[in-house]
Amino acid sequence: MKKIFLTSLIVLVSFLGAFAGTEAKIDSLKQAKEDSIKVVRHKEVEAKTIKLEKELAKAEEEGAVTDLRKEVKEKFIEGGVPFMSVILVCLIIGLAIAIERIIVLNLASTNVKKLLANTRNSLKQGGVNAARALTASVPGPVASIFNQGLLRASSGPEAVEKSIVAYGSVEMGKLERGMSWVSLFISLAPMFGFMGTVIGMIGAFESIQQAEDIKIDQVAYGIKTALLTTVAGLIVAVILQILYNYCVSKIDAIVNQMEEASISLVDMLIEEDIAK
Numbered sequence: 001m002k003k004i005f006l007t008s009l010i011v012l013v014s015f016l017g018a019f020a021g022t023e024a025k026i027d028s029l030k031q032a033k034e035d036s037i038k039v040v041r042h043k044e045v046e047a048k049t050i051k052l053e054k055e056l057a058k059a060e061e062e063g064a065v066t067d068l069r070k071e072v073k074e075k076f077i078e079g080g081v082p083f084m085s086v087i088l089v090c091l092i093i094g095l096a097i098a099i100e101r102i103i104v105l106n107l108a109s110t111n112v113k114k115l116l117a118n119t120r121n122s123l124k125q126g127g128v129n130a131a132r133a134l135t136a137s138v139p140g141p142v143a144s145i146f147n148q149g150l151l152r153a154s155s156g157p158e159a160v161e162k163s164i165v166a167y168g169s170v171e172m173g174k175l176e177r178g179m180s181w182v183s184l185f186i187s188l189a190p191m192f193g194f195m196g197t198v199i200g201m202i203g204a205f206e207s208i209q210q211a212e213d214i215k216i217d218q219v220a221y222g223i224k225t226a227l228l229t230t231v232a233g234l235i236v237a238v239i240l241q242i243l244y245n246y247c248v249s250k251i252d253a254i255v256n257q258m259e260e261a262s263i264s265l266v267d268m269l270i271e272e273d274i275a276k
Contacts, residue, residue: 083196083229087189091236094185097178098243105175105250110140112261119146120268128153141171141254142261149265157266164262171258175251179244186240193233200226 077084115138122131128150135146148167152159204222 080196080200080225080229083192083199084232086192087229087232087236090185090189090192091239094182094189094236094240095243097182098240098247101178101182101247102243102250105247105254108140108175108254109250110138110142110257110261112142112257112264115143115146116261116264116268119265123268141168141175142258144171145258145262146265149262149269153269157270160266160269161262164265168255168258168262172251172255175254179247179251182240182244182247186237186244189236189240190230190233193230196229196233197226200229 115135118134119131122134126133132147132150135143135150145164145167149160149164152163201223204226207222
């Protein structure tokens with residue numbers, strides 16, 4: 001009986017110990033689960049907070065842009081639609097021409113050293129026809145004057161020089177196409193601005209003359225409205241002037257490339273005994 005009791009007691013103690021261990025393990029897992037949920041929730045909250053902050057910043061930027069557009073629109077109407085519309089047209093057309101010229105001029109830039117080296121190799125390997133085929137496949141005014149010079153290669157260096165000079169003038173005219181319009185809008189925009197200001201000031205002083213009770217607010221508003229056209233015209237002129245000067249500098253650089261390249265081409269033809 002004692003052995004059975006002791007055995008039963010040992011089994012019971014072991015069972016209780018195992019049960020207690022299982023309970024402890026379950027409690028530990030539950031706690032770990034709760035901690036994990038807290039961490040996940042914290043990360044989710046943090047992620048949501050970051051997302052909300054980004055959305056708020058984006059909304060503030062959009063709001064600032066909207067406010068700016070609204071303010072520009074108000075100033076446009078205050079300055080007088082007729083004159084402000086003319087100034088706006090000057091800006092739009094001038095920008096369109098200037099941007100088109102900037103794209104064309106950047107595409108017209110050529111690596112002169114590479115073109116000269118390739119032309120020399122073509123002359124040595126295939127003669128004038130091969131060199132002309134090469135220059136015809138290369139875009140830009142420098143390659144074009146090379147092609148014209150090679151076309152007169154058999155007539156001597158003087159004929160090559162005359163052909164290059166004549167065709168160089170044609171290419172320069174292509175580069176400067178539309179620049180006179182940009183220059184015109186640079187002059188017109190502030191002129192229309194000053195005209196709107198003068199007309200607005202005349203209207204303001206007529207109101208002052210006719211009014212029995214002069215109010216400073218009304219006078220100040222009229223003068224401010226008149227000056228808005230001047231500001232708009234000057235802003236347009238400044239923008240277009242910057243783009244105009246950039247285009248002029250690019251044209252000068254390309255023309256210098258054309259002159260240097262033409263001299264190098266004539267020397268090359270003489271060296272290769274092609275132009276005599």
